[in-house]
Amino acid sequence: MKLYVYIIRRVLLLIPVIIGVTLITFYLSHLNIGLLITEYEGKIHTYAQRAIVMKELHLSGPVWAQYLYYLGAMFTGKWGFVSPGDVDPGVPVFTEFLKRFPPTAELALLATFLILVMGLPLGVLSAVRKDRATDHATRLGAMAAVSIPSFWLGLLVLNFMLAPTVSFLPHWLVLYGNGQLNWSVYGYWHGKIAPFVSPTGGLSQPTGFLLIDTLVYGDFPAFFNALWYVFWPSLVVALTTFGVIIRFMRSSMLENLGQDYVRTARSKGVPEQFVIKKHARRNALGSSTTVMGLIFASLLSGVVVTEIVFSRPGMGTWLYQAAYNNDMVSVMATTFVFTVVIVAANLIVDIMYSYLDPRVRLE
Amino acid sequence: MNKLVGEALVVKDLKTQFFIYDGVVKALEDVSFILKKGEVLGIVGETGCGKSVTAYSIMRLIPDPPGRIISGQIKMGDYDLIKGMDQEVDIILKKRPKIRHHNKMIKKNEYLYNKIRGRYISMIFQEPMAALNPVFTVEDQIVESLYLHSKTKILRVIKSASEHISDLQSFKDKGGITSELSGEVGVELQKIKIQKKGFESEGKHLEMLIDEATKYLAKKNKYDEMLKESIEVDSLEDSLFGNIGEEERARILKVLSKEAKKSHLTRLTKRLKKRNPDPVISEARREAFGLLESVNIPNAFQILKNYPHELSGGMLQRVVIAIALSNDPQILIADEPTTALDVTIQAQILELLRDLRKNRGTSIILITHDLGVIAEMCDRVAVMYAGNVVETAPAIELFHNPKHPYTIGLLQSIPRIDDPTKKLNIIRGTVPNLIKPPTGCRFNPRCQFAFDKCTVEIPPTIETSEGHTVACHLFSGKEVR
Numbered sequence: 001m002k003l004y005v006y007i008i009r010r011v012l013l014l015i016p017v018i019i020g021v022t023l024i025t026f027y028l029s030h031l032n033i034g035l036l037i038t039e040y041e042g043k044i045h046t047y048a049q050r051a052i053v054m055k056e057l058h059l060s061g062p063v064w065a066q067y068l069y070y071l072g073a074m075f076t077g078k079w080g081f082v083s084p085g086d087v088d089p090g091v092p093v094f095t096e097f098l099k100r101f102p103p104t105a106e107l108a109l110l111a112t113f114l115i116l117v118m119g120l121p122l123g124v125l126s127a128v129r130k131d132r133a134t135d136h137a138t139r140l141g142a143m144a145a146v147s148i149p150s151f152w153l154g155l156l157v158l159n160f161m162l163a164p165t166v167s168f169l170p171h172w173l174v175l176y177g178n179g180q181l182n183w184s185v186y187g188y189w190h191g192k193i194a195p196f197v198s199p200t201g202g203l204s205q206p207t208g209f210l211l212i213d214t215l216v217y218g219d220f221p222a223f224f225n226a227l228w229y230v231f232w233p234s235l236v237v238a239l240t241t242f243g244v245i246i247r248f249m250r251s252s253m254l255e256n257l258g259q260d261y262v263r264t265a266r267s268k269g270v271p272e273q274f275v276i277k278k279h280a281r282r283n284a285l286g287s288s289t290t291v292m293g294l295i296f297a298s299l300l301s302g303v304v305v306t307e308i309v310f311s312r313p314g315m316g317t318w319l320y321q322a323a324y325n326n327d328m329v330s331v332m333a334t335t336f337v338f339t340v341v342i343v344a345a346n347l348i349v350d351i352m353y354s355y356l357d358p359r360v361r362l363e
Numbered sequence: 364m365n366k367l368v369g370e371a372l373v374v375k376d377l378k379t380q381f382f383i384y385d386g387v388v389k390a391l392e393d394v395s396f397i398l399k400k401g402e403v404l405g406i407v408g409e410t411g412c413g414k415s416v417t418a419y420s421i422m423r424l425i426p427d428p429p430g431r432i433i434s435g436q437i438k439m440g441d442y443d444l445i446k447g448m449d450q451e452v453d454i455i456l457k458k459r460p461k462i463r464h465h466n467k468m469i470k471k472n473e474y475l476y477n478k479i480r481g482r483y484i485s486m487i488f489q490e491p492m493a494a495l496n497p498v499f500t501v502e503d504q505i506v507e508s509l510y511l512h513s514k515t516k517i518l519r520v521i522k523s524a525s526e527h528i529s530d531l532q533s534f535k536d537k538g539g540i541t542s543e544l545s546g547e548v549g550v551e552l553q554k555i556k557i558q559k560k561g562f563e564s565e566g567k568h569l570e571m572l573i574d575e576a577t578k579y580l581a582k583k584n585k586y587d588e589m590l591k592e593s594i595e596v597d598s599l600e601d602s603l604f605g606n607i608g609e610e611e612r613a614r615i616l617k618v619l620s621k622e623a624k625k626s627h628l629t630r631l632t633k634r635l636k637k638r639n640p641d642p643v644i645s646e647a648r649r650e651a652f653g654l655l656e657s658v659n660i661p662n663a664f665q666i667l668k669n670y671p672h673e674l675s676g677g678m679l680q681r682v683v684i685a686i687a688l689s690n691d692p693q694i695l696i697a698d699e700p701t702t703a704l705d706v707t708i709q710a711q712i713l714e715l716l717r718d719l720r721k722n723r724g725t726s727i728i729l730i731t732h733d734l735g736v737i738a739e740m741c742d743r744v745a746v747m748y749a750g751n752v753v754e755t756a757p758a759i760e761l762f763h764n765p766k767h768p769y770t771i772g773l774l775q776s777i778p779r780i781d782d783p784t785k786k787l788n789i790i791r792g793t794v795p796n797l798i799k800p801p802t803g804c805r806f807n808p809r810c811q812f813a814f815d816k817c818t819v820e821i822p823p824t825i826e827t828s829e830g831h832t833v834a835c836h837l838f839s840g841k842e843v844r
Binding site: 259260261263264265266267268269270271279282283286356357358359 | 422424476477478479480481482485486488490493494495496497498499507508511512670672683686
């Protein structure tokens with residue numbers, strides 16, 4: 001089967017999943033219509049305003065019609081408004097999403113990268129040195145890291161690495177990361193500090209990803225500053241997650257090192273280094289990819305705690321605030337996004353898996 | 364290595380043990396046998412008798428931990444594989460005496476042994492389905508083997524081809540190979556011709572050869588440099604097998620390990636995948652094509668591109684044999700090569716092995732529990748029981764005049780079509796637990812002729828007639844050891 005046919009089929013399969021998920025979130029949020037309109041409390045003063053809200057949420061129609069309207073709106077990008085005021089209609093959810101997604105994506109991608117870089121080699125090492133000091137140390141360390149709650153580790157990092165008052169870091173680094181995202185050449189050139197985050201605008205952001213935008217403008221101090229502030233939360237996320245991949249890689253490597261083809265490779269005279277790196281690891285990677293994809297998807301949607309601890313304006317913080325404020329429109333929107341992300345991650349994993357293991361055919 | 368006459372491999376007092384939680388498994392106890400040049404030696408015995416462990420000990424494929432070769436000699440010509448290895452390790456350890464993990468050091472520095480495996484001794488395994496790496500194509504796996512050991516040979520063929528490029532071109536235009544050439548390319552063409560696969564195959568080979576030769580002419584200096592380096596490395600390696608002083612050995616090992624680091628070997632993984640690969644690799648592809656044809660694989664050019672799971676068991680076993688043969692080894696160990704295959708394929712694989720012995724003069728150790736295969740294939744047979752060689756004899760002698768009670772039992776437990784009424788004789792009991800083997804003769808609890816002496820004293824190996832030895836108290840004669 002051609003790859004694009006497969007992708008199209010998988011994307012079409014996405015439709016029932018989305019309908020199912022939205023149906024559940026819609027049903028739950030409309031169980032108590034009072035919740036949905038809590039936000040409007042004290043804001044609706046006139047019948048005209050009431051009529052606008054009624055029309056906006058299609059409250060005059062039956063529930064199934066409301067759902068269909070909602071579904072249609074989701075697919076056309078009209079995702080509703082975040083905390084509408086009495087005059088101001090509020091920020092469109094889609095705009096909010098475009099603002100909130102990049103910080104989370106940066107965090108998740110960097111964390112995934114760190115997990116791969118730390119987890120896979122340690123897993124391989126642990127398997128090759130099975131039942132020896134290295135193996136025990138690796139497994140103990142991984143277990144300890146996984147057992148530490150992410151908010152606690154986050155607070156530690158915040159206090160010792162990012163806070164300017166207590167720090168083990170050299171003076172210039174503390175200054176560099178003095179708690180705000182404000183280190184930029186544009187500060188000197190344009191009389192402005194922090195080009196992208198100032199409330200009055202500043203420069204336009206081509207992608208929304210700070211790490212990319214700063215590079216687009218060639219503003220390296222700002223880039224490293226942004227990297228500094230995404231690195232630490234990523235490290236916290238990675239440390240609290242990578243134990244899974246170490247253990248998985250270890251058991252997968254052990255299984256593959258015991259296979260007959262490894263013996264064949266040795267009998268051919270392949271040096272031990274290549275037996276491990278080429279023959280066994282390549283096979284072990286295939287099954288680890290599946291786990292990695294799931295981890296990545298869960299990171300994109302599940303770094304709520306870390307984001308709150310580090311006050312990152314990402315999807316997690318958004319979801320947390322929305323749930324706290326009964327902002328059901330935003331809750332439904334974030335759920336929708338998470339659904340798409342998880343399904344997409346699974347699709348990518350399946351495609352990668354078929355490249356890593358020729359025995360798996362896409363169908 | 365070519366000076367060998369008479370014996371290809373001498374195994375003497377080989378002792379291999381596994382150190383597990385329950386105790387020490389004495390898997391091999393003083394195993395001794397001789398493999399003569401160009402002969403097929405069968406090793407036969409029940410499951411758990413140490414046949415495979417013997418093979419793995421020779422190949423040094425015993426997983427460590429838990430297994431270890433305790434003592435013994437495995438001599439290939441003048442070179443003792445075990446002692447030589449230990450010397451190598453000693454030299455390395457002398458340099459860094461602080462390192463405590465000797466086993467790790469052996470594994471890391473099995474440089475010399477990796478040269479022996481695949482090049483001088485290679486092995487065929489029981490389960491062809493599992494013996495090939497599922498994520499690499501057949502071609503990659505054969506080319507890997509060639510690349511590791513046959514670089515010099517491959518470069519020589521390319522060089523020779525470049526000298527005769529016009530002749531090759533005319534052969535191709537005329538259709539097939541019509542006359543002979545001198546040098547490496549001549550030998551190569553002769554081989555292709557012997558395979559007699561018709562014009563198409565010959566044409567393919569010629570095409571690829573000409574292709575390589577053109578590339579060679581384009582980058583002559585680079586290739587010549589590679590060939591020079593490769594020859595140097597080869598001669599250094601060969602000299603390690605000879606009688607040289609310790610200092611000299613240390614020096615050579617140092618040079619070689621440096622060479623191994625910088626050589627293309629370190630980038631083997633990447634190079635195999637690249638679009639424009641190492642010249643040696645593209646020529647190795649032609650060689651791989653020839654190898655598959657030599658093991659009677661039809662449509663070899665397509666098969667090369669297949670993954671192992673796309674081929675049948677018989678096909679895979681041929682591929683495994685092709686890999687084992689890729690560097691023209693002197694010794695081939697076949698560990699139950701036909702067990703997992705159906706009967707017709709079995710016959711074909713055995714035929715292939717027989718041809719191999721005839722055409723290339725390879726010595727073969729054939730491990731099997733099928734006495735039919737032994738009768739069909741072997742010149743001499745070693746019968747193993749519980750980690751001991753209990754009887755060694757020429758195949759015909761063994762079938763007509765078995766001495767050891769265990770051998771007799773084995774032969775009687777084959778169902779015979781010509782006496783249907785008789786109840787089948789079996790040997791009662793099973794192979795003993797080798798953590799606590801029986802004292803004296805290990806066969807004594809199952810032996811119907813056992814007497815007092817058998818439980819006390821380990822029987823000596825006795826030569827009862829020319830080439831027929833037996834380890835049993837029932838016989839007396841000249842003690843071999």
